[in-house]
Amino acid sequence: MTGPGSAPAAVCGGGETTGGLHVFYGGTFDPVHHGHLAVARGARAVLDCPIRLMPAADPPHRAPPGASAGQRARMLALAIDGEPGLLLDERELHRDGPSYSVDTLRELRRELGETTPIALLVGADSLLGLPTWHAWTTLTALTHFVVADRPGSRLDARLPAALAAHLAGRWTDDPSALRAAPAGRVLCLRQPLHPGSATRIRRRIAAGEAWRDLVPVPVADYIVRHRLYGVHGPQTAGSL
Known part of the structure; x- marks a missing residue:
């Protein structure tokens, strides 16, 4: 588990009440x-x-x-x-x-x-x-x-x-x-669950297979920019 340390916790249902979820x-x-x-x-x-x-x-x-x-x-x-x-x-x-x-x-x-x-x-x-x-x-x-x-x-x-x-x-x-x-x-x-998994995405990136459609565009761009997970090639926003 992990969470924001400096910001107050979110309260369900609107107002800042101690009874909110x-x-x-x-x-x-x-x-x-x-x-x-x-x-x-x-x-x-x-x-x-x-x-x-x-x-x-x-x-x-x-x-x-x-x-x-x-x-x-x-x-x-x-x-x-x-x-x-x-x-x-x-x-x-x-x-x-x-x-x-x-x-x-x-x-x-x-x-x-x-x-x-x-x-x-x-x-x-x-x-x-x-x-x-x-x-x-x-x-x-x-x-x-x-x-x-x-x-x-x-x-x-x-x-x-x-x-x-x-x-x-x-x-x-x-x-x-x-x-x-x-x-x-x-x-x-x-709920219907999306078929993607982080393990699958890391494996696809390392293998040079299509992966960009499994993550949000800004995340894909960040992965490429920082060469994470053994990313292959100069992938751009238009490539998979």
């Missing part, structure tokens, strides 16, 4: 692509709430990212520039050590208070891997989860036994349930 979308965003943006826009529409995208500085559960934290944050800023309700949160870039979600959530609790509803926006694969996260059983006491999943998927039927037991009784289909409590609920965000 605060939604954070963490990840490496290496690079940010159309699929990430589709998830953020879908959550914004369903929850009627700004979404803060938080690039991770030092993800402890995966290999080092292909671009630096500063570069990934810059690409995110380019991708959401001028997009209402999608905001950049860089707080994890300003903290030393691994980017553990539990530490970010505790920091948010200190800032926002114990009664303010907070939600993490994650993909279905991330939720399925939750038992590998640091101090994972403490997370539902600190946050709700909003899970981006494909329509018709039975995510609850695919959970590992320990995770299924931990999440029993926490599922909801009602977004208003996230505002009624500070943490502890799980909402599935059912």
Whole structure:
């Protein structure tokens, strides 16, 4: 997870009230692509709430990212520039050590208070891997989860036994349930998901294959300009 350190957190539903829902979308965003943006826009529409995208500085559960934290944050800023309700949160870039979600959530609790509803926006694969996260059983006491999943998927039927037991009784289909409590609920965000993935994009770039249509134009231009991910050739805005 990652987020903006200096700016105040976004509040769902308009005004600056402590009871508003605060939604954070963490990840490496290496690079940010159309699929990430589709998830953020879908959550914004369903929850009627700004979404803060938080690039991770030092993800402890995966290999080092292909671009630096500063570069990934810059690409995110380019991708959401001028997009209402999608905001950049860089707080994890300003903290030393691994980017553990539990530490970010505790920091948010200190800032926002114990009664303010907070939600993490994650993909279905991330939720399925939750038992590998640091101090994972403490997370539902600190946050709700909003899970981006494909329509018709039975995510609850695919959970590992320990995770299924931990999440029993926490599922909801009602977004208003996230505002009624500070943490502890799980909402599935059912929407068509974009087929792009950061891993696929990095591989296509390194192999010299077509990739530009998988990311926003300013992000593609940034990748080429900074020669990220082993980019091949002098690609221009008109090339793939």
